[in-house]
Structure formats: structure tokens, C-alpha cells
Amino acid sequence: xxxxxxxxxxxxxxxxxxxxxxxxxxxxxxxxxxxxxxxxxxxxxxxxxxxxxxxxxxxxxxxxxxxxxxxxxxxxxxxxxxxxxxxxxxxxxxxxxxxxxxxxxxxxxxxxxxxxxxxxxxxxxxxxxxxxxxxxxxxxxxxxxxxxxxxxxxxxxxxxxxxxxxxxxxxxxxxxxxxxxxxxxxxxxxxxxxxxxxxxxxxxx
Amino acid sequence: xxxxxxxxxxxxxxxxxxxxxxxxxxxxxxxxxxxxxxxxxxxxxxxxxxxxxxxxxxxxxxxxxxxxxxxxxxxxxxxxxxxxxxxxxxxxxxxxxxxxxxxxxxxxxxxxxxxxxxxxxxxxxxxxxxxxxxxxxxxxxxxxxxxxxxxxxxxxxxxxxxxxxxxxxxxxxxxxxxxxxxxxxxxxxxxxxxxxxxxxxxxxxxxxxxxxxxxxxxxxxxxxxxxxxxxxxxxxxxxxxxxxxxx
Numbered sequence: 001x002x003x004x005x006x007x008x009x010x011x012x013x014x015x016x017x018x019x020x021x022x023x024x025x026x027x028x029x030x031x032x033x034x035x036x037x038x039x040x041x042x043x044x045x046x047x048x049x050x051x052x053x054x055x056x057x058x059x060x061x062x063x064x065x066x067x068x069x070x071x072x073x074x075x076x077x078x079x080x081x082x083x084x085x086x087x088x089x090x091x092x093x094x095x096x097x098x099x100x101x102x103x104x105x106x107x108x109x110x111x112x113x114x115x116x117x118x119x120x121x122x123x124x125x126x127x128x129x130x131x132x133x134x135x136x137x138x139x140x141x142x143x144x145x146x147x148x149x150x151x152x153x154x155x156x157x158x159x160x161x162x163x164x165x166x167x168x169x170x171x172x173x174x175x176x177x178x179x180x181x182x183x184x185x186x187x188x189x190x191x192x193x194x195x196x197x198x199x200x201x202x203x204x205x
Numbered sequence: 206x207x208x209x210x211x212x213x214x215x216x217x218x219x220x221x222x223x224x225x226x227x228x229x230x231x232x233x234x235x236x237x238x239x240x241x242x243x244x245x246x247x248x249x250x251x252x253x254x255x256x257x258x259x260x261x262x263x264x265x266x267x268x269x270x271x272x273x274x275x276x277x278x279x280x281x282x283x284x285x286x287x288x289x290x291x292x293x294x295x296x297x298x299x300x301x302x303x304x305x306x307x308x309x310x311x312x313x314x315x316x317x318x319x320x321x322x323x324x325x326x327x328x329x330x331x332x333x334x335x336x337x338x339x340x341x342x343x344x345x346x347x348x349x350x351x352x353x354x355x356x357x358x359x360x361x362x363x364x365x366x367x368x369x370x371x372x373x374x375x376x377x378x379x380x381x382x383x384x385x386x387x388x389x390x391x392x393x394x395x396x397x398x399x400x401x402x403x404x405x406x407x408x409x410x411x412x413x414x415x416x417x418x419x420x421x422x423x424x425x426x427x428x429x430x431x432x433x434x435x436x437x438x439x440x441x442x443x444x445x446x447x448x449x450x451x452x
Binding site: 005012013014015016017018019020021022023024025026027028029030031032033034035036037038039040041043047048085086088089090091092093094111112113114122123124125126127129130131132133134135136137138139140141142143144147148154155156157158159160161162163164165166167193194 | 227315393421
């Protein structure tokens with residue numbers, strides 16, 4: 001991907017073979033089962049993922065009292081909703097939501113690694129794990145957000161939250177204009193992982 | 206000093222990636238799944254015993270140590286899951302689960318025949334524990350006695366602790382002052398003892414607010430604020446830090 005470095009032409013084929021060889025050896029030696037990796041992947045397709053976060057945000061948009069509770073005590077508010085078991089599970093044991101609003105835009109980063117709130121957002125996209133993003137967002141968030149196509153006005157304060165301890169953060173974006181007639185399911189469809197980490201805002205369809 | 210500890214604020218890097226996919230190659234899903242299974246089967250967790258032969262500790266701290274120990278050029282050269290693949294293969298070899306030779310031999314087999322099926326084996330109890338780990342998690346919060354030395358609004362100075370193999374202190378904050386924004390209730394352990402770095406035993410954690418103009422004088426964007434969650438071991442009262450510096 002980075003033309004600065006030389007990579008073998010069969011870079012991906014080598015990694016694919018090595019990953020498969022490792023999985024095969026671990027199954028043969030009884031470390032994991034033939035189904036372990038698929039068990040994990042299936043969990044992230046059906047139980048832990050951004051589909052949960054989208055429902056949480058949609059509820060916050062339709063119920064201001066819930067939104068206030070979500071920001072004040074994130075795990076307790078999430079526990080009110082009918083979501084899959086595990087919303088305080090792996091990488092979601094201690095979550096904290098911050099809400100965008102008048103004059104404030106929030107951006108979540110992890111300069112040391114890639115801490116991400118698994119239960120509500122699933123797994124981090126590549127942009128979040130990119131060392132360049134992690135470096136630059138800490139010093140020039142507006143320039144970075146511009147590269148994502150998001151222009152934050154100069155009079156809006158950007159709050160950048162660096163996830164360096166136990167908390168896993170996410171953003172409650174603002175409800176877009178022109179969505180008055182939509183129900184919670186339709187609203188949830190407007191909420192992207194990028195909006196819930198602060199490199200985008202929610203937009204009406 | 207490890208560059209990986211000091212990424213925040215680094216200049217001259219060019220445009221960010223706006224790739225929204227989680228995995229960009231199918232093989233990446235497999236190494237992610239192996240890592241997560243290892244975390245679930247790790248020996249320190251209070252979960253039911255299974256027939257798995259995994260008998261050692263594997264946590265995020267182990268994965269992070271690997272990434273932090275890389276040559277910094279390699280850190281930028283290799284894609285996220287390439288680093289995972291290297292670190293996890295190295296762990297299984299170093300801990301005697303597999304040998305480099307058998308991994309190489311098996312890699313050649315799958316390289317020449319990518320469609321060759323995986324072996325069929327394993328106990329359902331192993332996969333049940335993986336799901337249990339995902340659902341229950343592994344909270345670092347501990348029910349122990351502790352004292353909060355700081356309150357919301359207090360000024361704190363960030364210690365310049367010894368730089369060792371692993372840390373949760375972003376390097377760009379060392380030596381700077383911030384203001385406590387949140388005092389998190391309770392005390393929190395870390396996945397491993399980081400030694401002279403100072404975390405591992407249960408301690409308070411604070412969210413601390415920093416002024417970017419003080420972190421990068423003359424070189425930070427206006428009208429933004431940076432917050433970081435920091436273990437108490439990384440914080441000192443201003444006078445205390447001055448005394449330590451003068452000693």
C-alpha cells in the first residue's frame with residue numbers, strides 16, 4: 001500500500017498461506033477448534049457491531065431524556081435497550097459516550113493502539129488504525145477531518161478524546177435536519193461508524 | 206524512547222487513510238479470529254476450563270508489546286494485521302506450541318494449495334468459552350481500597366516515567382500539565398505489570414484535559430482540546446513533580 005517500501009509481489013498470498021498454516025497447526029495441536037475463528041467472526045456479524053451503536057444513537061435522537069442518561073452513565077443507559085447479550089462484554093466493559101451539540105464536535109482517537117468499543121461499534125475500520133491518522137488527529141484534527149470531507153467551522157470547538165486507559169469512547173452525532181418523519185429504525189440506518197467516532201456527521205438519506 | 210509511544214503529533218506524514226473497511230484481505234479475518242480466541246482461552250481468566258491445550262497468558266498487552274518492540278520503520282511499513290500475524294506466529298513459536306520449521310512447511314503447503322481444507326477437530330467447550338469471554342468481557346475494575354489524590358479541576362503534571370517495553374502513557378503528554386476533567390469511580394488494574402512504567406496494580410484513572418497550544422506551542426490548530434485517560438501512576442501534583450525534577 002505504501003509505495004515507499006518494497007514488498008514482495010506475492011505479499012498477500014504469503015500472508016494468507018501463513019495465516020492458514022497457523023490456524024491449521026493450532027487446530028491440530030488442540031489450541032483452538034476448526035470452528036473457533038468462525039465462532040468469533042460470526043459473533044461480530046450478528047451480536048457485536050455498529051448496528052447496536054446505530055440503535056443507541058437513534059434512541060438518543062428520539063428521546064432526549066435517554067440521551068442525557070446515555071452521556072451521564074453510558075453502560076446503564078445502554079442496558080435499558082433490547083440489545084444482544086454482551087453490551088458490557090469484551091472491549092465494552094467501561095464505555096463512555098460524548099454528544100456533539102451546539103458549538104462542540106467530538107473525535108475519538110487512540111494514539112497508542114486501536115482501542116475501540118466492540119459491543120456497540122464492532123471492529124475498528126482501517127482509517128482508525130492508521131498511524132498517520134493517530135499521529136495527526138492529536139495535533140491538527142481540522143485538517144484531518146477535512147481529508148474525510150468534513151469541514152468543522154472555526155467557531156466549533158473540537159474535543160479529541162485519546163483512549164489510553166479503560167474507557168472505550170463513542171460519539172453521539174447530531175440528528176440531521178429533515179428527518180422529522182422517520183422512525184427509530186429509519187434513523188438508525190443514517191448512523192455510520194464514522195459518525196460514531198467523529199470523522200463524519202450523520203446525514204439525511 | 207520508542208516512536209510507537211510518541212505517535213501523537215508526529216509531523217510530515219502526508220494524508221490520512223480514509224479506508225472504511227475493517228479487513229482489506231480475507232486472510233486478515235483469520236488472524237483476528239485467532240487473536241480473539243487466544244484472549245478468550247488465556248490462562249488468567251476466571252472462565253471454565255476447556256480441553257484446549259492453550260496454557261499461557263495472551264492479552265492485548267502481549268499484542269501491543271510486540272507492536273511497540275518493532276523497528277519503527279517496520280511499524281509504518283506493515284499493515285495492521287500484518288503486524289498481528291507476525292506477533293502471534295512469534296508468540297506460538299516462542300512459547301513452544303509450534304516450531305518455525307513446521308510453520309514454514311505448512312505455509313508452503315497452503316501457498317501451493319490455498320484451497321486445501323483446514324483440519325476438522327475440537328471440542329465445543331472451547332468455542333463456548335470464546336463466546337462467554339466476548340459476552341462477559343474482562344473488566345479491569347477491582348474492588349480494593351484506594352484513594353483519589355485528585356479532584357475535578359485540579360492541575361496535574363504528567364510524570365516522565367522510565368520508558369520500558371510497554372506503556373499506556375502517550376509520550377507527547379510527558380512533562381506537560383493538564384486539568385482533571387473526570388475522576389472515574391473505582392480502581393483499575395492493567396493487563397500486565399508494566400514494571401518501572403508503573404501500572405498493573407489497581408489504581409484510580411483520571412480523564413485529563415490538555416491545551417494543544419501548550420503541547421505543541423505555535424504549531425497546534427486553534428479551538429480544540431485534547432483529553433486523555435490516564436492511570437494515577439502517570440500523574441503528580443505540580444509541586445511533587447517539581448521536587449522530583451530538582452532532586
